[in-house]
Amino acid sequence: GESVGLHLPTLSVQEGDNSIINCAYSNSASDYFIWYKQESGKGPQFIIDIRSNMDKRQGQRVTVLLNKTVKHLSLQIAATQPGDSAVYFCAENIGGNKLVFGAGTILRVKS
């Protein structure tokens, strides 16, 4: 879901379970989407991207799904590990000059 300020949505999962993080984007003209992971005190780190002419893309342990009809993006992480704990942001690219970031979701992995 969406949130602002300090009240980021939090997803808590057990180590080894699958995680699904959701994002609603704003602009139907967006043609490129990226998921970033941000650990405390660090910059956003690229996870996976998808172009608007695709609806699914898989990486290593991660899958991104794009539903342009409802402007929804999701990130699936298989076999979630403690090192996956971070804040996850979706970002949409509008016109190629900038990224517009979502509010972020905190992922907490319980051992």
Add this chain to the structure above:
Amino acid sequence: EPEVTQTPSHQVTQMGQEVILRCVPISNHLYFYWYRQILGQKVEFLVSFYNNEISEKSEIFDDQFSVERPDGSNFTLKIRSTKLEDSAMYFCASNKRTGGNTEAFFGQGTRLTVV
């Protein structure tokens, strides 16, 4: 693996003072960006830079802000007269963007604290 580097990692400055945040983008990248993130909030676009000029800027990027690529490697963000609300993490990013969109690589950020 090549990376975007930023200096300093933390800058404390008094309100009204000028600060310059420095970045060295990845060497073969052509597009450069500054973003900022206020504590606990999302990352916000400030400015994009290509071919030695600003290609887009946000409402945040007012007359107090400027960017420069003084040589072939550095990319700087200057805030002329800092305000308390400028306190944030500032991230530099770069990408190649040849042949379509590609991901932007981010630096580790500079934490700016205005007191």
